[in-house]
Amino acid sequence: MGYLGSIHAKIYAGMPDVELVGVADTDADTADEIGAQFQCAGHTDPYALIDRVDAVSIAVPTSVHREVALPYIEAGKHVLLEKPIAPTVAEAQVIVDHADRAGVALLIGHLERFNAGIMALADRVSQPRFIEVHRLGTFVERATDVDVVTDLMIHDIDIVLFLVNAELTYVSAVGSPVLTDHVDIANARLEFDNNAVANVTASRVSSRKFRRIRIFGADSYQALNYIDQQIEVVRKTAPQPGQRFPGLETETIQVPPRPPLDAELDHFVRVARDGTRPLVDGHDGLKALRVAEQVKAKIEACVT
Numbered sequence: 088m089g090y091l092g093s094i095h096a097k098i099y100a101g102m103p104d105v106e107l108v109g110v111a112d113t114d115a116d117t118a119d120e121i122g123a124q125f126q127c128a129g130h131t132d133p134y135a136l137i138d139r140v141d142a143v144s145i146a147v148p149t150s151v152h153r154e155v156a157l158p159y160i161e162a163g164k165h166v167l168l169e170k171p172i173a174p175t176v177a178e179a180q181v182i183v184d185h186a187d188r189a190g191v192a193l194l195i196g197h198l199e200r201f202n203a204g205i206m207a208l209a210d211r212v213s214q215p216r217f218i219e220v221h222r223l224g225t226f227v228e229r230a231t232d233v234d235v236v237t238d239l240m241i242h243d244i245d246i247v248l249f250l251v252n253a254e255l256t257y258v259s260a261v262g263s264p265v266l267t268d269h270v271d272i273a274n275a276r277l278e279f280d281n282n283a284v285a286n287v288t289a290s291r292v293s294s295r296k297f298r299r300i301r302i303f304g305a306d307s308y309q310a311l312n313y314i315d316q317q318i319e320v321v322r323k324t325a326p327q328p329g330q331r332f333p334g335l336e337t338e339t340i341q342v343p344p345r346p347p348l349d350a351e352l353d354h355f356v357r358v359a360r361d362g363t364r365p366l367v368d369g370h371d372g373l374k375a376l377r378v379a380e381q382v383k384a385k386i387e388a389c390v391t
Contacts (some may be wrong), residue, residue: 091169092146093121098258098352099144100125105356109136119332137162137213142192142359144352145169149233153178158278160185161194165359167352169196170371171379179376183369192358194351194365199242199247201350204316207342208302208309209250211318217303218247218285222313223293226266234269236262236383243300244382245367245375250302251278255378259387265292275382316342329333 092110099107109128112118122129130136133155136143143342146156150327152173159166166186172195173179186193199205220243225344230238248255255277272290279285298313323333359364366391 089146092144093117093131094174094348095127095146095167096121096127098349102125102353104233106140111135125187126352133358134158136162140164140337142355143167144355146196149174149237153182156182157185157199160191160391163191165194165355167196167355168369168372170198170245170372171195171237171376172369173376175382176373176377179373181368182374186307186369190353192355192365193369194355194358194386195367195369196351197242197245197352197367197372197375199246199313199345200233200367201347201354202313202316203345203347203350204258204311204318205246205300205312207340208300208311208318211309211320212250212302212304213283213300215250215283215304217283218250218287219247219301220247220285220287221297223290223295224299225294225296225333226271226292231267231269232382234262235273235291236275236287236379236386237367239373240273240275240287240293240382241379243289243379244275245371247277247285247379249371251279251281253281253283256280258378258385260382262386270383270386271328273382273386275385277378316343316344316376333347367386 096107096110099105109123109130110118110121111130111133113131115131118129118131123236137159143159144167145155145167149171152168155167156168173182219294222239222243257278260273260275262270265271270356271292274288277285298309301310306323310319320338324336326333
């Protein structure tokens with residue numbers, strides 16, 4: 088369960104139409120503490136809840152995603168599985184295939200898809216030509232057992248694939264370790280068959296936090312600051328009398344904020360109840376992982 092799992096438990100416990108029947112953690116003290124805090128059973132066996140639940144959040148190390156998720160999927164339970172979907176494309180494919188055969192909802196926890204700003208931006212964007220994303224953060228001793236592509240960049244890979252909605256044709260990437268034995272800063276260029284291009288940068292060794300996406304279309308530019316949920320729109324206007332070139336007008340849109348995890352879990356509950364397609368299903372998670380693997384392969388080729 089860990090830290091993120093405890094937050095899931097807190098949110099579920101506060102939902103009026105959801106019964107949190109139990110939590111599981113390999114550490115007995117943690118399981119008991121979280122269970123007592125939210126008035127539910129605490130277990131050390133991750134499978135103890137299979138016969139008691141309709142849906143489950145799985146927030147365990149990526150290396151054991153398949154091991155923990157498959158028994159729930161095969162039992163017909165709806166699953167929210169944290170990102171990335173699996174440590175390898177092969178394992179991810181197994182999870183997706185099982186979910187498809189079982190007919191259960193499989194939501195992958197690409198949390199930024201539930202960012203209110205991204206959701207508003209997606210409604211406004213059509214046929215992007217160029218996307219530039221920067222996700223920079225200060226160093227913390229979390230997820231340092233994996234590289235920055237798996238840890239951070241995969242969020243933006245998923246968002247780019249969602250916004251462009253075209254076939255990827257070319258990937259180039261560079262990256263380098265800085266403080267850990269894994270790549271800590273990386274840049275990737277993604278090219279698509281509709282001629283759209285995305286430039287994605289991720290760092291976990293920056294001096295300050297900076298998260299921004301900019302999208303250029305035929306006659307407009309839109310930018311989102313992930314942190315303050317503010318969208319800046321710049322549009323081309325008709326030339327004024329006596330002017331040779333078109334002008335530009337700027338609009339600032341303040342998006343009503345909502346914690347992304349609250350939105351994600353609310354969506355998961357509705358998906359599990361109504362049988363609707365998850366916003367980020369297993370196939371989306373697999374697609375993002377495939378691209379992340381290509382990015383990492385390009386980086387490794389440059390390093391060697």
